[in-house]
Amino acid sequence: MPFPRFLSLPALLAGRLLQAPADATAEVRHLLLDSRRADLPAGAAFFALRGPSHDGHRYLPDLYAQGVRLFIVEENTALPGTLAAYPEAGIIEVASPLAALQALAAAHRAAFTGPVIAITGSNGKTIVKEWLAQLLSPDEDICRSPRSYNSQVGVPLSVWELNPARHTLGIFEAGISEVGEMARLAKIIRPTAGIFTTLGSAHDAGFASPKAKLLEKLKLFQQPGFERLFYCYDAVPVRAAVAELGLPGFGWTCQGHPEADIQFTLPGLVPSESALIEAHYQGRVHPFSAVLPDEATRQNVLHCVAVLLSRGVEAAEIQRRLARLHPVAMRMEMKQGRHGSYLLDDTYNNDLAGLALALESLGRQSRPGRRTLILSDVLESGLSSLELYTRVAALLPAAGVSRLVGIGPEISEQLTVSSEQSAVWEAENDARQEAGSSLTAHCSLLTEFFPSTEAFLAQLDPADFAHETILIKGARRFGFERVVAALQAQQHGTVLEVNLDALGHNLQHYRRQLRPGTRLMVMVKAFAYGAGSYEVASLLEFQRADYLAVAYADEGVALREAGISLPIMVMNTAPDAFDALRHYRLEPEIYSFDMLREYLATFDIAADTPLPAPKIHLKLDTGMRRLGFDEADLPALAALLREHAAHLPVASIMTHLAAADDSAHDDFTQQQLAVFRRMAATLEAALGHSVLKHALNSAGILRFPEAQLDMVRLGIGLYGVDASNTASPTDLLPVSQLRTTISQIKTLPAGYTVGYGRRGVAAPAERRIATLAIGYADGYDRRFGNGVGTVLIHGRPAPLVGSVCMDMCMVDVTDIPEARAGNVALLFGEGLPLAGLAARIGTIAYELLTNVSERVKRVFVSE
Numbered sequence: 117m118p119f120p121r122f123l124s125l126p127a128l129l130a131g132r133l134l135q136a137p138a139d140a141t142a143e144v145r146h147l148l149l150d151s152r153r154a155d156l157p158a159g160a161a162f163f164a165l166r167g168p169s170h171d172g173h174r175y176l177p178d179l180y181a182q183g184v185r186l187f188i189v190e191e192n193t194a195l196p197g198t199l200a201a202y203p204e205a206g207i208i209e210v211a212s213p214l215a216a217l218q219a220l221a222a223a224h225r226a227a228f229t230g231p232v233i234a235i236t237g238s239n240g241k242t243i244v245k246e247w248l249a250q251l252l253s254p255d256e257d258i259c260r261s262p263r264s265y266n267s268q269v270g271v272p273l274s275v276w277e278l279n280p281a282r283h284t285l286g287i288f289e290a291g292i293s294e295v296g297e298m299a300r301l302a303k304i305i306r307p308t309a310g311i312f313t314t315l316g317s318a319h320d321a322g323f324a325s326p327k328a329k330l331l332e333k334l335k336l337f338q339q340p341g342f343e344r345l346f347y348c349y350d351a352v353p354v355r356a357a358v359a360e361l362g363l364p365g366f367g368w369t370c371q372g373h374p375e376a377d378i379q380f381t382l383p384g385l386v387p388s389e390s391a392l393i394e395a396h397y398q399g400r401v402h403p404f405s406a407v408l409p410d411e412a413t414r415q416n417v418l419h420c421v422a423v424l425l426s427r428g429v430e431a432a433e434i435q436r437r438l439a440r441l442h443p444v445a446m447r448m449e450m451k452q453g454r455h456g457s458y459l460l461d462d463t464y465n466n467d468l469a470g471l472a473l474a475l476e477s478l479g480r481q482s483r484p485g486r487r488t489l490i491l492s493d494v495l496e497s498g499l500s501s502l503e504l505y506t507r508v509a510a511l512l513p514a515a516g517v518s519r520l521v522g523i524g525p526e527i528s529e530q531l532t533v534s535s536e537q538s539a540v541w542e543a544e545n546d547a548r549q550e551a552g553s554s555l556t557a558h559c560s561l562l563t564e565f566f567p568s569t570e571a572f573l574a575q576l577d578p579a580d581f582a583h584e585t586i587l588i589k590g591a592r593r594f595g596f597e598r599v600v601a602a603l604q605a606q607q608h609g610t611v612l613e614v615n616l617d618a619l620g621h622n623l624q625h626y627r628r629q630l631r632p633g634t635r636l637m638v639m640v641k642a643f644a645y646g647a648g649s650y651e652v653a654s655l656l657e658f659q660r661a662d663y664l665a666v667a668y669a670d671e672g673v674a675l676r677e678a679g680i681s682l683p684i685m686v687m688n689t690a691p692d693a694f695d696a697l698r699h700y701r702l703e704p705e706i707y708s709f710d711m712l713r714e715y716l717a718t719f720d721i722a723a724d725t726p727l728p729a730p731k732i733h734l735k736l737d738t739g740m741r742r743l744g745f746d747e748a749d750l751p752a753l754a755a756l757l758r759e760h761a762a763h764l765p766v767a768s769i770m771t772h773l774a775a776a777d778d779s780a781h782d783d784f785t786q787q788q789l790a791v792f793r794r795m796a797a798t799l800e801a802a803l804g805h806s807v808l809k810h811a812l813n814s815a816g817i818l819r820f821p822e823a824q825l826d827m828v829r830l831g832i833g834l835y836g837v838d839a840s841n842t843a844s845p846t847d848l849l850p851v852s853q854l855r856t857t858i859s860q861i862k863t864l865p866a867g868y869t870v871g872y873g874r875r876g877v878a879a880p881a882e883r884r885i886a887t888l889a890i891g892y893a894d895g896y897d898r899r900f901g902n903g904v905g906t907v908l909i910h911g912r913p914a915p916l917v918g919s920v921c922m923d924m925c926m927v928d929v930t931d932i933p934e935a936r937a938g939n940v941a942l943l944f945g946e947g948l949p950l951a952g953l954a955a956r957i958g959t960i961a962y963e964l965l966t967n968v969s970e971r972v973k974r975v976f977v978s979e
């Protein structure tokens with residue numbers, strides 16, 4: 117594939133060459149974005165993207181140290197250091213590095229002459245893309261978006277992978293959240309065919325109306341050379357818009373519309389049974405059978421079938437291919453392993469793009485200790501084994517992998533790390549450590565190979581993997597779920613599942629509310645509101661939050677020991693924790709004169725020592741009447757500050773609002789904010805310089821945008837709970853799901869009683885009662901007992917019977933006849949929102965979340 121010369125880019129991207137690279141023939145082979153690590157520095161061009169809260173330009177020195185030599189930067193931006201700091205680098209400045217990235221991808225796309233299918237819609241894009249790729253793989257060599265890479269950044273990266281010498285078809289998904297975005301994606305993808313999956317309510321907020329959103333999405337298909345749009349004819353607004361825009365539609369119907377291109381006749385939905393489907397197309401009947409357990413699957417499958425039929429694939433062949441379709445597990449699960457290890461379980465697929473993404477996640481982990489990859493043969497068409505495994509080996513150092521377990525005949529044969537490679541490896545590691553990278557120390561790669569999963573399991577001792585962070589990545593036929601099961605810590609039936617993608621989504625929602633330059637502190641106190649401190653903090657560090665806050669020094673110490681390096685504020689510090697503060701770079705909130713004096717007595721703030729005194733945050737009480745200096749303290753406090761102004765490391769001044777969530781108290785809140793501004797001004801005058809000021813919690817961020825000041829403190833909103841009641845339902849996604857299993861089911865005759873104190877009574881008729889493996893010691897509130905609470909089993913409500921016990925509780929499943937021992941019961945999560953449950957027992961969502969006890973296993977999932 118011809119790669120563009122770096123020196124040809126200024127003309128192509130309307131940019132200006134600031135400095136030519138030492139190697140004037142350098143080609144752009146890989147695109148590198150806002151990333152602190154480079155997998156393949158040779159031929160990588162870094163685009164310094166800038167967002168509301170991050171700035172890719174900051175990573176130039178680090179990337180240069182790693183060997184990256186090609187940079188696209190934003191004009192009028194001060195780079196870290198002068199050009200002389202990057203003597204061998206080529207640097208081009210452009211008006212917008214994002215637009216340049218997109219323009220480059222569009223130029224790359226133009227060189228591909230084969231068909232390209234673009235998929236958009238509200239739901240199902242990724243599944244339809246994956247299934248279509250599976251279904252067409254016997255006929256085509258396909259380049260498709262990895263996972264759900266469908267954004268302004270994801271689309272250019274996906275399209276860049278198109279290789280005209282190898283691929284015969286491209287399948288890319290496109291997703292938008294605002295007006296104007298689709299036209300840009302359309303120019304990059306330039307589809308020749310398209311699929312519109314469904315029209316739902318996701319991202320409604322970014323558009324004037326649902327119709328405006330639909331029209332915006334359909335811009336994807338208004339491109340020269342576009343030939344055919346597959347869509348569901350029964351979706352009336354879509355049908356109308358396709359006609360209105362005069363798009364070359366290809367509609368399919370399940371409602372018998374004769375004008376549609378394909379009429380499907382199919383029986384009602386029968387879970388898990390194969391249904392006979394007839395497609396009426398071009399005057400012929402094409403019968404095939406498929407399992408369509410639910411409406412969403414039906415939609416997704418029929419879109420794919422429409423594409424296959426239009427390409428002339430016979431019904432019998434369609435049925436054969438559908439039968440081999442496997443579910444798309446799009447999530448990576450992170451879980452505790454045995455012997456203190458930590459597992460990243462990713463069985464999504466095992467091609468090169470999937471592996472690169474999974475390794476990126478591994479590279480992001482900050483846990484100390486060895487990083488291990490357990491990898492099966494990589495299934496990738498088009499590359500020779502040698503080339504394939506050379507590329508695999510090249511991906512490993514950037515992710516910090518220092519141990520590789522290869523399973524399968526091919527990988528055992530082909531993945532050799534030559535002594536020269538080892539030497540390069542060692543040198544890279546040394547360079548990275550000198551550059552202050554957070555990667556753990558290691559110098560070479562330990563490799564072990566096994567011909568099969570069985571051979572590996574036969575000799576496996578989980579203690580060999582103690583304290584390692586392990587990425588498990590295997591193609592389906594290697595059955596790596598057995599490897600996960602062997603390495604995973606014992607699960608008792610109760611799990612709190614935390615969706616890290618939902619967390620990221622909520623973070624972005626709040627970020628969008630921030631004014632430019634406003635920093636973001638995130639509260640990860642109380643085990644990150646029950647969600648798990650390390651994982652949440654690690655995500656926040658990756659997403660570039662500015663600050664974390666915890667309640668106690670211990671919590672901060674635990675984060676530091678897990679490798680978190682963001683600044684951390686500690687709200688409640690006892691003087692005996694002062695030493696730990698300094699040692700772990702934790703910054704106390706100072707809320708009283710006693711504490712300030714104690715601080716001054718403990719630390720010699722004027723001394724220039726390797727471990728300087730911790731920075732402090734001054735807490736002012738403006739109406740909460742909890743912690744903080746009162747307005748009456750101001751003269752004395754100002755005097756103290758003035759005395760120590762030259763050396764006192766004040767990081768911020770803050771206050772906390774008492775009723776930011778309640779409009780009935782808005783006057784009071786405004787008064788608090790006015791007092792805060794006044795007090796802060798006095799203190800800044802005493803210090804002689806300004807410091808960060810912050811007052812808003814989650815509800816405040818949404819309700820008092822004018823008071824964002826220099827920083828805000830996000831808490832409950834991150835975890836998907838809208839304390840302000842102003843967010844629309846799609847703005848925030850539920851993050852946590854508490855679930856357990858049914859231990860036993862009993863049928864009780866009328867009049868029998870259930871549990872302690874005989875408070876549950878089966879009357880007047882026989883009842884089926886299920887005992888669940890969760891009780892108040894797990895954090896399931898005792899007040900839910902005796903009919904107050906409900907759980908969901910098979911999606912249906914089952915009321916609590918009798919009192920909640922310490923480790924168990926009982927629910928009535930009389931109306932859920934299919935309930936069996938071992939089935940899952942949902943305590944809260946999708947379908948059982950926290951706010952409603954909390955109201956039933958007279959508490960708030962905060963308490964339900966933070967009560968989930970630490971003995972409940974946390975499982976973290978992400979796409």
Ligand SMILES: *Cc1c(COP(=O)(O)O)cnc(C)c1O
Pocket residue numbers: 639687772812813814815829830831832833839
């Ligand atoms: C917990 C806390 C927050 C966050 O509050 P939410 O209501 O969860 O957003 C902000 N500031 C302080 C001082 C807190 O203790």
